[in-house]
Amino acid sequence: MAIDKKLGQIAGAAGKQAFLANVATSEGKASPEDIAKLHWVSAHELFHLLTTTPYPLWISESLAQYYGYKSLKMAGIHSESPMDQWQVFKERFPHAATGLYEAHQKVTGDNDPSYYPLFYVKGAAFWQAVDEELQKQGTALDQLMTTFEEQQLSHELPQSLLNALKQSISEERLKELQQQFLL
Numbered sequence: 288m289a290i291d292k293k294l295g296q297i298a299g300a301a302g303k304q305a306f307l308a309n310v311a312t313s314e315g316k317a318s319p320e321d322i323a324k325l326h327w328v329s330a331h332e333l334f335h336l337l338t339t340t341p342y343p344l345w346i347s348e349s350l351a352q353y354y355g356y357k358s359l360k361m362a363g364i365h366s367e368s369p370m371d372q373w374q375v376f377k378e379r380f381p382h383a384a385t386g387l388y389e390a391h392q393k394v395t396g397d398n399d400p401s402y403y404p405l406f407y408v409k410g411a412a413f414w415q416a417v418d419e420e421l422q423k424q425g426t427a428l429d430q431l432m433t434t435f436e437e438q439q440l441s442h443e444l445p446q447s448l449l450n451a452l453k454q455s456i457s458e459e460r461l462k463e464l465q466q467q468f469l470l
């Protein structure tokens with residue numbers, strides 16, 4: 288669905304076997320950059336449709352956003368990366384210093400939606416950083432998707448995933464990433 292670029296807002300929504308995505312347009316026309324964003328939003332929503340794991344909200348949104356980006360990259364569609372977006376975003380977003388675990392609690396526990404954007408930007412940048420570390424070791428986040436638990440009771444990363452990450456990423460680097468993004 289076309290939305291005027293002047294509004295500065297594009298969104299998507301996933302339901303059962305269907306999703307909606309905005310495409311930003313100026314005077315009815317979409318630029319290549321707008322089309323790339325449409326693909327990103329669509330791939331984000333497709334992630335929600337395809338996954339059956341009941342992730343905590345911050346994990347669900349951040350993974351959808353990261354895999355939206357990763358699919359663009361694999362399709363050869365140029366776009367800025369979540370890490371690029373985070374570098375700009377963290378300079379102006381009031382809650383940038385808040386870790387993702389606390390942001391999750393603010394959104395779901397305190398009903399404070401002002402922390403929600405962190406899931407998309409800080410969260411996707413976290414997964415990009417993790418995936419790049421894994422790729423240096425010849426593996427990828429894709430291979431670890433099964434280590435998320437079926438019944439995840441906590442909003443923190445499951446121990447099974449942390450254990451799997453420790454096979455490829457040094458304890459020190461993993462702590463650094465957790466400190467930088469999660470805590």
Ligand SMILES: [Zn+2]
Nearest residue numbers: 331335348351
């Ligand atoms: Zn989403």
